Amino acid sequence: MVLPSVAVLAIVVGYPVVYTLLLSTQDYNLLGTTPERFVGADNYRKLLEDPTFWLSLRNTAIYTFGSVAIAALLGLALALLTENIGGRHGRAARALLLTPWAVPFVVVAFLFRYMYLQNGGAINALLLATNVIDAPISWLNVSSLALPAVMVTNVWTMTPFFFLLLAAALAGIPNEVIESARVDRARGASLIVHVKLPFLRNALLVSSLLMIIANFNDFAKIWAMTQGGPGYSTTTLVVYVYRLAFENFSIGYASAIGVVWLLLLLAFAVAYLRALRMS
Amino acid sequence: MSRSRRSDRLVVAFAAAATLVLGIAAPRMAAAETVTITFANWAAAEGTTKPAIEKVIADFEAAHPDIKIKSEAISFSEIARQLALRVRAGNPPDVAQLAGNDTFLIAATGKLEPLSGYIDAKFKAELKPDALNSLQYQGKLIALPWTLAPAGLWYDKAILQKAGLDPEKPPKTIDELTTAMAAIRKTQPDVIPLGLDTTNRPFALQSNWPWMATFGANPLGDAKASADSPQMKAYLGWMRDLAKNRYIDPGRKIGEFRPLAAQDKVAFIWDQVLLQGVIQNANKMSDADFYKRWGVTTQPAGPSGKSYSFEGGHQLVMFADGKQKKAAWTFMQYVAASPAAIADYTLGPGASLPPLVRMPNAELAKKLETPIFEAFTSRIIPTATKPPYGPAFSSGASAIMAGVQQAVTGSESIDQIAASIQQQLGRR
Known part of the structure; x- marks a missing residue:
């Protein structure tokens, strides 16, 4: 019974992983300009001395953990705020809050890209009209602003996911628990911190880990908005691997980075499975 | 049954069988004579140029009923990557549109057919020498200039x-x-x-x-x-x-x-x-x-x-693994230098300059007499650096x-x- 599943997994997952491992030990150029040859751990040694790799890793960590943390907090806040809104208004509010999740990521990326434009962008127009800034800012073309600007876009798309899961978890808290806390004079922040949050812990943990894995692999938004620029300020691991593999055609070196990336994702996947078991 | 009746039936049966055989085989024989050329290009992927390239292809097929063109639309930014992968997989198209560095990138795979053996002296004399010289790779002509776009x-x-x-x-x-x-x-x-x-x-x-x-x-x-x-x-x-x-x-x-x-x-x-x-x-x-x-x-x-x-013009390349090189070359020549293709595509929407020394007719020559084309031809093209x-x-x-x-x-x-x-x- 298990054999067919194992066979499918071996083909779908095992073959690409093993082949990537093999490629990572070779000097392999897709154009075939140099003959393929075994180089052992050279690609991994090169990676250790490559500042762009370390910068990409740092950007990936900031992008992933920063976006997930902010989106989780916003999702939690929205879930708590809308918890007691019932009826037609409640349904309408929830539907509206879920809308960003329904928009395709590439569309979101282009939407924000045009909103961020220095000349003619909606964000600059709004900030100028309200006197928050006195000159338009090139949000995606200032090294220090580009990554936060892309993260804002990411948070906008991701918050509904947290809102959805946390709202469902909130609705699952037994009424008796809330009532008995109220009898004990628990109100407002105290009720949230001491009663509701412990019930949301597992939902938060599982959804955060899922989103960490998804964001670690996020290519479309970053590529459509900045292509990893300006300079390398928004280059994450996935963007760097893409450039190495499909612009430089250095498949061997790109595979070595891919292996490191895979190991990092495996660590998150193990944490996710443990969290699932706990919940 | 008399002998003559039997022989009549035999004749009818033979005629019917022959008709059937011919009926089935004739289209196949015709089909066998028609060759299909795959043409990877971004002209068909862009709204401005799509109608023009489709017309050029339709006109070519009408003039050459024995050659069919299968146009494969690939975006400009993707074409080099896709061709590199297809070359590696042993599945390149017959002809492709390329430009700038991409032409030389694909030439580096060693899988482009050198064109020196196809281009005759007459056709060579029609093309601008600089346009041809800039497309040499390791001493071989690896592409045919299609448009000039400095x-x-x-x-x-x-x-x-x-x-x-x-x-x-x-x-x-x-x-x-x-x-x-x-x-x-x-x-x-x-x-x-x-x-x-x-x-x-x-x-x-x-x-x-x-x-x-x-x-x-x-x-x-x-x-x-x-x-x-x-x-x-x-x-x-x-x-x-x-x-x-x-x-x-x-x-x-x-x-x-x-x-x-x-x-x-x-x-x-x-x-x-x-x-x-x-x-x-x-x-x-x-x-x-x-x-x-x-x-x-x-x-x-x-x-x-x-x-x-x-020089940001476009070129046409032929792949060495292609099976229909003669037909591919006929198509490339037509697209780059025929008066109809120049009128409809090269000088059509999003016009570029044809790579020819002289226009094939007075009507096309007249189209080039604009202040913009003249500035490019006489002053800007001579400053091009590769x-x-x-x-x-x-x-x-x-x-x-x-x-x-x-x-x-x-x-x-x-x-x-x-x-x-x-x-x-x-x-x-």
């Missing part, structure tokens, strides 16, 4: 006039350009003074190469990288000043400046000959109005004292353009940026 400095005369500048005297030097941009910025704050592609992609390096060259910079060097040079630093410093003074709008692809130029929001734009068609397509301006409004000239000369341009195309160019492009972006948008010193580019180029 870049020039386009200027909006009305914007110049509003800024108090002489609209008939565009800047000749970098200093004059800087003065003009300052005047434009001051008088028309909503206008982008200079449209320049500063994205991180090989095409952007190709587009910026003439600007580096006019500062005397050659970051990829002839033998080894030389990005950490005073010339490159001067270029990067100039780019930083452009951004600081808001003379450029960083991060936009050149294609994103074109609609703005059509709305009179860009004063100068460093773009190819096809800009006229794009602007007119967008704002429906007549030819006469366009020439009144827009002019094009050579690049303003920098410290080197020389003006440069880049960057060191090939795999090193595309892998170097990420490092160099990332450095240009750092200069334009970051706060690191120009010395640090130049040293960083040099270091990255050295590691390739």
Whole structure:
């Protein structure tokens, strides 16, 4: 019974992983300009001395953990705020809050890209009209602003996911628990911190880990908005691997980075499975 | 049954069988004579050129009933990657449209059919020698020039006039350009003074190469990288000043400046000959109005004292693994040099220049008698410089353009940026 599943997994997952491992030990150029040859751990040694790799890793960590943390907090806040809104208004509010999740990521990326434009962008127009800034800012073309600007876009798309899961978890808290806390004079922040949050812990943990894995692999938004620029300020691991593999055609070196990336994702996947078991 | 009846039946049966056999076989025989050529191109993937290339293909098929063309639309930014993968997989098309560095990148695979054996002396004499010479790779002709699309400095005369500048005297030097941009910025704050592609992609390096060259910079060097040079630093410093003074709008692809130029929001734009068609397509301006409004000239000369341009035209390549090379060559010749294809495609929407020494007829020759085409032919094309195309160019492009972006948008010193580019180029 298990054999067919194992066979499918071996083909779908095992073959690409093993082949990537093999490629990572070779000097392999897709154009075939140099003959393929075994180089052992050279690609991994090169990676250790490559500042762009370390910068990409740092950007990936900031992008992933920063976006997930902010989106989780916003999702939690929205879930708590809308918890007691019932009826037609409640349904309408929830539907509206879920809308960003329904928009395709590439569309979101282009939407924000045009909103961020220095000349003619909606964000600059709004900030100028309200006197928050006195000159338009090139949000995606200032090294220090580009990554936060892309993260804002990411948070906008991701918050509904947290809102959805946390709202469902909130609705699952037994009424008796809330009532008995109220009898004990628990109100407002105290009720949230001491009663509701412990019930949301597992939902938060599982959804955060899922989103960490998804964001670690996020290519479309970053590529459509900045292509990893300006300079390398928004280059994450996935963007760097893409450039190495499909612009430089250095498949061997790109595979070595891919292996490191895979190991990092495996660590998150193990944490996710443990969290699932706990919940 | 009599003998004659039996023989009659035999004759009828034979005739029926023969009809059946012929009926089935005849179309197959005809089909066997028809060859199909796969043609990978981005002309069919872009709205402006799609109808024109479809017409060229339909006309070709009508004139050559024994050849069918299977057009494969692939976007400009994807075509080199897809062809590299298909070559590796042993499944390339018969013919492909390529441009700039991509032509030499695919040539580096060794899977392009050298065209020297196909091009006869008569056809060779029809093509511009420079166009042919620039397509040599390791001593072999690896592509057929299809269109010529050099870049020039386009200027909006009305914007110049509003800024108090002489609209008939565009800047000749970098200093004059800087003065003009300052005047434009001051008088028309909503206008982008200079449209320049500063994205991180090989095409952007190709587009910026003439600007580096006019500062005397050659970051990829002839033998080894030389990005950490005073010339490159001067270029990067100039780019930083452009951004600081808001003379450029960083991060936009050149294609994103074109609609703005059509709305009179860009004063100068460093773009190819096809800009006229794009602007007119967008704002429906007549030819006469366009020439009144827009002019094009050579690049303003920098410290080197020389003006440069880049040739961004398109080429046709044939793959060595193709089975129908003769038919493929017939198609390539037709697309590049037939009067119908030149009229419908090359000089059609988003017009470029044909790579021919002489137009095949007076009607087409007349079409080239415009101030824009004449400026490109007589003044801009002679300034074209060819960057060191090939795999090193595309892998170097990420490092160099990332450095240009750092200069334009970051706060690191120009010395640090130049040293960083040099270091990255050295590691390739």
